Amino acid sequence: MQGKEYVESVLKTVKNRNKGEKEFLNAVKEVLYSLVPVVEKNPEYIKANILGRITEPERLISFSVPWVDDKGQVQVNRGFRVQFNSAIGPYKGGLRFHPSVNQSIIKFLGFEQTFKNSLTGLPIGGAKGGSDFDPKGKSDHEIMRFCQSFMAELQKHIGADLDIPAGDIGVSGREIGYLYGYYKKLTNIQTQGVLTGKGLAYGGSLGRTQATGYGLIYFLEEMLQDHNESIQEKTIIVSGSGNVAIYAMEKATQLGAKVIACSDSNGYIVDENGIQLDVVKKIKEVKRGRIKEYLDYVPAAKYVEGCKGIWTTKCDIALPCATQGEIDTQSAQTLVDNGVIAVAEGANMPSSLEAIDLFQKNNILFGPAKAANAGGVATSALEMSQNSMRLSWSFEEVDEKLKGIMKNIYATAKNTAEEYIVSDNLVMGANIAGFVKVADAMLAQGIA
Template structure:
């Protein structure tokens, strides 16, 4: 691919050379750099300061061995990662992912995206990400605990309440955060807000569980209202995934008057023309940790289909991909457009391929990119950090109200940036530019130490 700007072309070629084969990371960098073409034209000072050359290179990348003993007494070895990508506007902040697909490329892509997502929230948080190729599925609590303790023994050397504050992500929920926090406290002999997503009894924030899903809907509602004078009321919605984000996106969508007709997991998807019964989904996924196929055994009239890709052939007004990266491709985008979709908002990280995004923008479909639309989770993590610093906690309503305000501001910041830089309504470009400029100005003021 080529850029209009020879400077950006050179930056991208250099990133490709240094990170050969890291497809997820290169995809994320390309998408951001494409958006920065008009910024490079207007802001020669940022080019001269080498801001873009620096922002694509992590400040620090840590890889380490995680050895632990399973219930059979056998030693297992996994890889652990933490990328501390950018600290220009605050301590590194970003989740820990436990999944077999975790590798350097995935962690760098997520950490890079996190820089701009955190910037968009308006809170003082830099970008980071971490995790391991350990799979918590099918492991006993004791095995998960031993892994988490070993993982944190190394990670604890690199994090701290004012340095780097990890959170949960795929495979890391309250159980894993609890084990990691306990080990950090044991090693460091201090009780600090070093992790977010903690249990309420030891410094967690109310509304954190719901935050990403709720925030996604607050953003989508504001997008519909501002760009089309419309709302979620009466809309048919398809949501991929059935984890934390999908469940609470469903809850808030229904609260706003919409009908969610489909959810999925990695095996397949359910279609319920009467509207998904969320209580049944919560029982299966949150209590039993079961598969979404169980739903059709308990709800009459519902269908289950093997394979999750076909979920995007279900007719809907609003599509919310909330599962994983690159799950929605060009073919799926065309199917959604043919069925009359009016808006797509990303609840997962980079779930739409570049070709799919292009199709949506070309067809005039409102499209909300992940770094803007799913920032509710990290925004509430930032609010948890604030509460920990104050040794205080806000009510659910207070946190939820702050979250709603943050998500609405993110929409307007992204929309206004798209307008200012000649691409009104292109929220991909707007979010990238708005997120970038805040970090870029901070980096410029701080000199070239980083």
């Protein structure tokens, strides 16, 4: 069986087994087609059916999460954890609390996480989890009760050497604290390494909060420098205004760029003088408000309803940092027409396959999510290392390690692309590099 024929056969099986799971199917399709030259060069992957095995989660857990709201009413949400692949290390991946969460999204995220974690060079496998619970508008007590109910089931399936969750959309330091506190109570074990993204007072790492956003900019900087460009004095738009977006804006500004727009799920702001990050942090991290409140502090800025319109803002660089599927073909074409020179993904798979193809055909520098936003999980693994050694590194130490990891990820993706004669295609380079390490580990460990 030839490489393309094998890929098509696996895709057909995956489609039949996962009907209606569009997010997961799109992720699998994007990765598998890029692996055709790899399986043709390595027929042992076909014989061992590595693609068939790597597209099937090792374990998928779905559970009920009942909790009591402030009115005394019992609510019920769904919880998920997918432990996708453990060939190179214990399962590692975030928890997402958002109304859109379903089995397809969790599987897509876990699948992507497998290759992203592989790219970091650290010994961690792929996982993801979460719930369709929406933390927005909930009191601290409601969020605590939900987290405790969620952990009552999740704790049966995680451990410092088994599966180490972290935060994601809707899960920040507050939620991690509630989850960790209840894990300790249920297990009677002081195991700091079971969760990452913890507070500094109980085993967290300096630099973890900033890691995904900073890492994105370090990757972007490498990509620009490799093409004789600089981030200095470039205008940047960033979708989202959560953790990833905030710290991507912070690092980009520190390096001399001007961020002129950001968004949330309701709309976006444009400040041609440069986004005032202290205001965004106050609104989002302290008040937990909406981005339109920016105009209360900076009346000269502009607010527009509808978050997708942000891509019509003229800029040099676009950083999608909100959620999956936010850049479609129309948005991508608008960015191209407006003269964008680079796009780097801070969210997980925010660009459609058609949008990515359009960027590449127009020679736009493109940093794919599994490479460009790997800084968060890389620093989570550094937090695990500190927990294991009962040590705490300085911010500068962690940040330097993060910068080195992101530089290595860029170099690995670029060099792998060149090896397989797909020069400058970082999507294929990242997919292939992430896959080969996992596939070789699977081969070495036999059929298990």
